[in-house]
Amino acid sequence: MKLTDIQEYFLNLSSADNFEAIKLQADGVIQAGDPADAEDFLNLLSKSLSTQGASVQSSNPQLYDQYEVMWTLLAFKAFPTLxxxxxxxxxxxxxxxxxxxxxxxxxxxxxxxxxxxxxxxxxxxxxxxxxxxxxxxxxxxxxxxxxxxxxxxxxxxxxxxxxxxxxxxxxxxxxxxxxxxxxxxxxxxxxxxxxxxxxxxxxxxxxxxxxxxxxxxVVDEEDLEDAREDMEVLAQAWQEAQGGAPLVSQAPNQQVGLNIDQKLQDLRNRVGR
Structure with a gap:
């Protein structure tokens, strides 16, 4: 995500539509971004709130409260870089x-x-x-x-x-x-x-x-996501090995077993188990 792509939404924080657009991007940074990304987003939001915050709080206190929550969660995501x-x-x-x-x-x-x-x-x-x-x-x-x-x-x-x-x-x-x-x-x-x-x-x-x-x-988010994807593949492979469609057309069961064993070992190596 490039902040330049969403800067226009920060020009009017009072807009409910702008808030939803900002929140969508902020949630992505909070959930899957790194601290540096969060700090950049935090700085942009802080700058906008410094000039518009009082107006938003006066006209729409509930919306302001939601910005406050967003700001706080971004701040803790960015914590190591602050x-x-x-x-x-x-x-x-x-x-x-x-x-x-x-x-x-x-x-x-x-x-x-x-x-x-x-x-x-x-x-x-x-x-x-x-x-x-x-x-x-x-x-x-x-x-x-x-x-x-x-x-x-x-x-x-x-x-x-x-x-x-x-x-x-x-x-x-x-x-x-x-x-x-x-x-x-x-x-x-x-x-x-x-x-x-x-x-x-x-x-x-x-x-x-x-x-x-x-x-x-310690496993980072990318490793966890890779592990989840591998587990889905393993589950599908196991189902196929138990009587479903073969992994490879007309492949012998032994080959299916080897594929599963290899994926299990790769997964163990990735997460250290």
Missing amino acids: ESNDQENLLKTRFLFAIQNGFNPDALVNEYFLDYKDDSVVKNKFSIFVKYLGMNAERLGSNTVEVEGKKYLPELRYWIQDYSKFPSKTPKRGSVERLAYINQSGNVRSLTQVYRQALMKVLKFYDDLVNVDRPRK
Whole structure:
């Protein structure tokens, strides 16, 4: 996608048709683009909102809210390429909002392991992100959060503090510890199911930043798509081998089996299994 092809839509953000055209392109970048593409798109949207945002917000608040969601999701997609002060601001003020609007923190963690082969570099960056996240003042829920006998506003930083102090049999927390906290913490009882799900994503991101566990195999989106296509081919080949039409006209069953075995091996090599 070339931004020059869609710049005309940014000339009038108040237009519902223009919004749909912009959103279509933005969704593509968020779902399948790279951080650099997202940053370019983000800069164009930011520039347009700086001159038209107040007008859109005044005339159509709901439309403005949708632009705000779009901006936030683009910002987190572009996160690895942003300046440190922008990263700090996002983790302090927009992280929960992003999660509540579809952002997947796992994708961000995965991006850093793809970009950096040296775990010490990732660990250093993640330690900074933990600090920023620990200052997040976004509110989750309406009741106070009690931490070590003191009551606080239900800001994300206090939820993280409460979780970090919750009894655990291991210093390296994971899914078991998160579930125990969600099911047993008195603070969590007042949360709705939707809020609990959001909190689980926050806490998983927090644990990922603290633990810095590189996945056994980090697979990028192109590899995943190739793997999906190969699995479809394998499924078709298996069906054909079981009595459907042969892969090659009048080919012996042994040849079909060899084709399947080869594709399985190629797939294993690609995803590291």
